[in-house]
Amino acid sequence: MEEKYGGDVLAGPGGGGGLGPVDVPSARLTKYIVLLCFTKFLKAVGLFESYDLLKAVHIVQFIFILKLGTAFFMVLFQKPFSSGKTITKHQWIKIFKHAVAGCIISLLWFFGLTLCGPLRTLLLFEHSDIVVISLLSVLFTSSGGGPAKTRGAAFFIIAVICLLLFDNDDLMAKMAEHPEGHHDSALTHMLYTAIAFLGVADHKGGVLLLVLALCCKVGFHTASRKLSVDVGGAKRLQALSHLVSVLLLCPWVIVLSVTTESKVESWFSLIMPFATVIFFVMILDFYVDSICSVKMEVSKCARYGSFPIFISALLFGNFWTHPITDQLRAMNKAAHQESTEHVLSGGVVVSAIFFILSANILSSPSKRGQKGTLIGYSPEGTPLYNFMGDAFQHSSQSIPRFIKESLKQILEESDSRQIFYFLCLNLLFTFVELFYGVLTNSLGLISDGFHMLFDCSALVMGLFAALMSRWKATRIFSYGYGRIEILSGFINGLFLIVIAFFVFMESVARLIDPPELDTHMLTPVSVGGLIVNLIGICAFSHAHSHAHGASQGSCHSSDHSHSHHMHGHSDHGHGHSHGSAGGGMNANMRGVFLHVLADTLGSIGVIVSTVLIEQFGWFIADPLCSLFIAILIFLSVVPLIKDACQVLLLRLPPEYEKELHIALEKKIEGLISYRDPHFWRHSASIVAGTIHIQVTSDVLEQRIVQQVTGILKDAGVNNLTIQVEKEAYFQHMSGLSTGFHDVLAMTKQMESMKYCKDGTYIM
């Protein structure tokens, strides 16, 4: 997509080469591109071939022969010992490490090949380094490089998920039934056990293994770059490394061939296939890649390389066992009866398309420096951006230290401390529940665990709000962050309303069609939940015990029975006592408390209803009481939402209304009238106000400000701004030409001043 755009611009006659980077004319590159495509095609053939070979030959033997052949040819071509500078002992050690890593990666690669077939291996493993590096940078760093890269990364992940989930590989399902069948060595057995431990099918394990191997390969290539410069070229390093790995693998292969009997009838017939594999997969690919990366850009190379290999992999995946490809197959075994193995499926095709797209997007050169950080404004008012890399600004903090500091912050104050402890308890319970659910394979337990996680999100939000509310005021949050607690309380209230809504919907559905319930596992779980939530209630009600005379008994009548969904319950008494008291101003803690209370009563309901169902078998009672509970939750949340709304709408705080009213009616010497009186609660601790007062010309402004401040402070306003206006002010303002409307408004103001003056000025 995008390279076409770039190509159009460059090829345009009027462009004049002024746009875009200077590029080599594509005609000179054509032969390299063709060469690259052809090599990739041959590599696909080689891999399909090696899959057939691996059925007969043990994997370690296979890798040994491969390395041996490659080392032979490369030593022949490169002459690493006769040419170039001599290699020090230190470098030999590095080459040894390089060889070990190379052996492990090729072992993983070919083991993945045996597990999930050549097609999937090609799709997963044949990505160039640049693709994987940009994928990882999108995933793990903030500066990924725009939405296009993000899309590419998402495509890659979707493709892997497609292979994992939507690809029913029939043969592997068969093999998974008797995985012990063809384990030849301790190594493969170990890998198989590891995969079986993960609990996935074999070909899925292969997919995961290949992804791992791909990451290892990229890391390996990056790490070996410096070594290759030291040694004197990548080719020389490769030759030496292959040689060393041959020596490494030699004893193992000898031991293997002595201890196990080979399945191969005649090694002689395998010479030809081995030769093709060595030549196609290892040597040709390596040399052509190195040539192309010299002649072309790396990104272009990656793009042209990935497309043919995926396409040819798809083609071969379809036609490999077909008779027409027989002449391609060097190993002409009668493989026709196995034509179902690792066949093309819809999932594979889809994932191949996604892989092609993602390779295309991720390998396109990223436009660096597009996202600058705003550092300020120039004197002319134009914004100034900083296009430097983020690395200069972000001094990365070590993770343990970060955790330690945030823990310290959390534990500093009682609100956040309580929420944090309760959150830990809740999470512990959740994970115990989930773990036990997985162990006993009980779906009810697992989904109850998910429900607890869902609830924990409210707690997490409360914790964050409690933390943030202590932050220092900034330019943007000029009054401080205290208001966040109110917003979080509001969101928590909405959360409970949503829960009530869903409980309501489900209970209506169950009322129409009451299901049979299995009350088997319910009691212990709900007792556990009840204990956890009761602890929470104790902690939180201690925090603001003044406000709740919460009568928990009122809910006992609700025989609340259901499998797992209907948590959440609260009673009126609690909510209304809050609404009228208005003292518990910390909306955040109120929201969290309501949440915990809802959960507690939910588990009490479960216990009671389980007993009822087991004793009497009233299944209809379950939806009925869920309905009841939903309404109760809704009613209990309404006061919280109403209070939070009033604060958010900048309404005059009701508890100060009367005092303010009285305060504003007071007469002060020299004060004529006032306008625009605004008083609102900003956060739990700040009540802010602004007022404009009009005074006679002969009073001192500062004195009257002090008097008015005193009165309003007594009335409860602690963040006050008073604008003192005299007659002169209006004259200045009209003189300063503040627009027609304002003058009009002020004229009216003046008239009212006059009016007031007659009435109120004389004491």
Place this chain on the structure above:
Amino acid sequence: MGTIHLFRKPQRSFFGKLLREFRLVAADRRSWKILLFGVINLICTGFLLMWCSSTNSIALTAYTYLTIFDLFRDGVSPFWLGWSQTPDLKWSTHLGLPKCWDNRRELPCLSNRFERLEVLAVFASTVLAQLGALFILKESAERFLEQPEIHTGRLLVGTFVALCFNLFTMLSIRNKPFAYVSEAASTSWLQEHVADLSRSLCGIIPGLSSIFLPRMNPFVLIDLAGAFALCITYMLIEINNYFAVDTASAIAIALMTFGTMYPMSVYSGKVLLQTTPPHVIGQLDKLIREVSTLDGVLEVRNEHFWTLGFGSLAGSVHVRIRRDANEQMVLAHVTNRLYTLVSTLTVQIFKDDWIRPALLSGPVAANVLNFSDHHVIPMPLLKGTDDLNPVTSTPAKPSSPPPEFSFNTPGKNVNPVILLNTQTRPYGFGLNHGHTPYSSMLNQGLGVPGIGATQGLRTGFTNIPSRYGTNNRIGQPRP
């Protein structure tokens, strides 16, 4: 709630109020259309929910929640129309005090503060949509464990009904608050990706640039993308019975909902949190720098600026000035500077050591004495007289405005009061009691002497009667 009852009619029943609200809403022609759509939306949602339970598809459920969100969204506008006409509700949404607090004042600039309610409505509905998406995520996590069978019978029908309805509603109802938020909030990731894709598409076919390059409406985008996901689900289930696709596309729709709603709720949440919008900070900085260079201004502090509704800025600021500066003059200039950006502004001027009058007496009195006209005080005090045009400062005052602005036609009340108190109280008294609570001062009449005392010490004491005299003189031509 005590005072409110004073000004309200006696409480009627809940349904009575509801009926009255409804009648008020229905009185407006525009709201009829919206109400009609609301009813259709309810019917649609009902059908969709039925189909959801019959197909057992969670992806369709996620899509239906978008329709429910539409209901909220469209609900915002009739409520707004209705509430702006309801006198009783004005107190509750008014910024600060109830409207009926002081019925002597009817200021046109403060009559409606319903923008704030709009912000709250936008915030609440976007948060509700996100919570619904969270619920969908939880449900689909449970479904991954045990994938139920999906019946595709009504899936496609439901999708298209919902899509058509959503698009139709969106295009036919003009929704002011949401249109504003979707324009003003930062782009969602869905929009970014579509913009990126369409940019490269327009590179191939330049003719499409007028269609694709402008910012896409996020609601249209999410509706289309959700319908697309459902179509893929339908296809895959029909072809190969991949029931897991349903869960996957439900997750995709939920994530898209998050992506679309999150920037909007952040934007409206920041308005609710009384924050300074980042995009005006530059301009505000510039204005405040200008203000601090005004003559007499020492520092500007406690500056708070926030948005009341979508767009209108309010603010309060404290300005410390030199002791010999004229407060009203500085106030007027500060207000004038900031007024271009901040429509609801309160400026508090304060001085250090204001009680000590020694320095005060000199320049002010001299200035006042030099000019016979009453609006003269400003000129010499301002350093930058060039930026303050003298012509604008006193524009043709004698013709029409002065009579309007003349403060004290009677004049008879003023002098006796001041003079009376001046003689009775010594100077130091006012100083000592400057910080006592006001109530006691009021009762004892202590507030007055301070003024009298300072005036008494002024050298230019005599100018005060003469000023009023000039006022009277100018005021006389007034009918």
